[in-house]
Amino acid sequence: MCRVVDLRQAVLAENDASALALREHLAAQGTVEVNLLSSPGSGKTALLEGLLSRAVAAGTAVAAITADLATENDARRLARAGAPVKQVLTDGLCHLEAGMLRGHLDGWLPQGTRVLFVENVGNLVCPASYDIGESLRIVLGSVTEGEDKPLKYPTAFGLAQLVVITKTDIAEAVEFDGTAFHRNVRQVNPGVPVLETSARTGAGVDELLAFILGCAAGVPVHRPVLARQHHSHAEDPHHGHAGGLDHSHSRPAPSAVRGTAEAP
Template sequence: MCRVVDLQQAVLAKNEEAAQVLRAELTARGTTVVNLLSSPGSGKTALLEQELLLARQRGVAVAALTADLATENDAVRLARSGVPVKQVLTDGLCHLEARMLGRHLDGWLPADTRLLFVENVGNLVCPASYDLGESLRVVLASVTEGEDKPLKYPTAFGLAHLVVVTKTDIARAVEFDEDAFRAHVQQVNPGVEVVLTSARAGEGAGALLDRALAVGAGGAVHAPVMAQEPQAHHHHHYEEGQAGHVHPHPHPHTHPHAHPDPAVAQAR
């Protein structure tokens, strides 16, 4: 049985409310949340492992929560850094939601955590529409994914506070056109910073950590134009499975998703 339902208020608005509450709670305790989004295989976990190691060396209290549909492979890798790490298995859900994140943080996140890195589920569609209460949203793309990635996923790149390019050590081998990529990023998100990194070669090491610490200290955050536009009109295709369990599949229409809360829009 399938039915099409407008979930603009029913799902996204509820998530926005939960995200605002979570952001306020974590900010009050001095914790800055960094939401990492990318396609599978972008090198997100390798880069995060590097940044966690650097944070520990600098004496910065950090933690990481990583989400996947299955396996605890990423958590095992990140735990090698020696910082608190938690794996979340979404059981088929293609993204994290603010309420879900809050439940997993409750009773686990150390009280003195200064930075919490959230490695979202690997895709650039579903997670783009869900605010997790983050203060810094980072979208990553590897040099192997093509210069037109920002144009193909305008919502993900258009709502980013920071864009990170990974695997630059092989950029020449795959004929990555940096200028074209930067131009496409600016087309969907004017003014956003683009950082080049290579976990293998060490390029850009600490850049993500530095940006996150700056935001936590009250530094300015890029304000995406897309986040200030009228809120999107999303239709979700609902599939009812066994025991009446419902799985939403978003189909965004012409306008991108935005954050209606003025405080959030200003922070972004």
């Protein structure tokens, strides 16, 4: 008698175990991992460069890993901030996995690093399903991507502990409907804080860094819990979707991030 094995579930279960081990390892050395997710072209790298620059200027020990399918362009750009930066090339894989990340951290991550930023592969599908040992998951959406992005990618936005709107300096030019975006975020992730930023003008970047450092200091935020659903049909383990989010964990009130009052 043949035994049917759900390959996708096995892959995700193995990743979850690796993620838990990595989270505990980082916590033991006082490091908080921040997982940054977004579509390509959202302005994630520009925003991260601003965060690193401010943290370095303030004397906060930070580091960053940036993942791409090819090129080391982002790592060279981020290194200008003066923080330790490492490029991870996924060789075509559309997301990072916990074991892969752990392999790049061992022997590289400086002792005493307070915050490790991980710029995930530009993709809102595959990375959303993979816990990579983060303590804080931030999902970005730019004003150029449209107000319905949260509805199109409910897994990514539904698992976010903070949603960041980028490129707000051109919101008027592209006729971005902020009220609709906030409403759509609330539909898939009720109560999640939303912060509006512009890497070009610097608006909201200090507030974003303060939120992240608050997490590093122990301000409680809910950790994404990927509820694995069993499927009756075969799926590619590298292109699956996670199930729901356990909202039983505490999260910071929206007022914890200055300037994030949601539109009515």
